[in-house]
Amino acid sequence: MTFAPVRRLSPHSQGVQPPLSCASFPDTGAICGLGGERPVFHVAYDGNFLELRWLLKSEENTVKLGILVNTDRHLEHIVGITQAASEKGHEVIIFSMDEGTHLVENQRFTDLSELDGVSMSLCRHSAEEHTIDVEEIPEGITRGSQFNNAMMSHEADRIIVL
Amino acid sequence: MSRKIAVLVRERQDEALRMSIGLTLMDDVVDIYVLNRKLESTDSIVANLETINDLELKIYSDYADQNYAEHVSVDQIANSMTDYDHVLPY
Structure with missing residues (x-):
């Protein structure tokens, strides 16, 4: 510090x-x-x-918050937490996998990638397993792999799973 | 600095194990806890378990009849959680 x-x-x-x-x-x-x-x-x-x-x-006490999204049931919480954290100057890393990849079909979710301090990626393998058209995913979201999840877990101060 | 990560395996065992393997890619310590159930014997789970064995990751479970895991009590699991930087329920 x-x-x-x-x-x-x-x-x-x-x-x-x-x-x-x-x-x-x-x-x-x-x-x-x-x-x-x-x-x-x-x-x-x-x-x-x-x-x-x-x-x-x-x-000042800013943290890196990781959000592991492995279901599609908590969009409201993801949006609310991410917006609040971004407004307070915290960094937010969001990684989606499994059923959570369905959220990239929702613009409220994908719009989070445009907020200050927010980075987003998803597991391309999971997306394809869930028949998500990865070519339709906005450019600001990395079509990645479990390596992106590993990087998030390595860098984040705190992680929540939703 | 290396992180210590616990993955709690519940319903979606296949994805939880796949994620556990992926989490090792940053050379962090990853321990796996299978909670109150037997690991299924699907092809993908068996394949993931082979990789986990190759990577020498530790698997613990409070379920007694578990071939792949070291048996621990619920209390032991609870007490060990404070040792981890991240606890990821799946």
Whole structure:
């Protein structure tokens, strides 16, 4: 994690009292937010000084979320979760296989590939097994293999299966 | 860094095993848990099991009469889940 230049303050300096909110404050290593917002700075305390290191904008707590789609029963959840994650700046990786490949026939699903930070692929073998016309799949969705699933599992911080 | 992945096999055994094999392509650790049922003996499942055996992947099951898996209790399965980065039910 990258931090902005260090700013050192005494424990009672104005500006480090409330509205800081962090359960473990001022333990070394705490990552705190302001008034319940997402974490914006890192706190270190050596007994004499508080050290605030502001998280750079690009390093705020974004995660890579993987969504393994192996059924066609949860379109609403996939769309909702993906849109919400994209809006918050998280990266979303979607891999479809098995019955989940049927969702590429739905534009609401395929349109997700155009959102910021969203990448989509599917198992071509599964699609062909389920008689999906892979030539009709939008260009933004990779016609791939289980290797794409392996890459998603390797890179994602969290995976949900729908 | 290598990831640890658990695949929980339920109804769609063939696809779950095929996916498990594919998940090894990034050199991650993949363990397979067959939950409360016997693996079927279809041609594709047998072929996948041969590949799984060649890849030396571990298969566990709480179903006692299982030729291909090491028997473990449900409690053991539950306790082991916290060791994994990803748990993929299928």
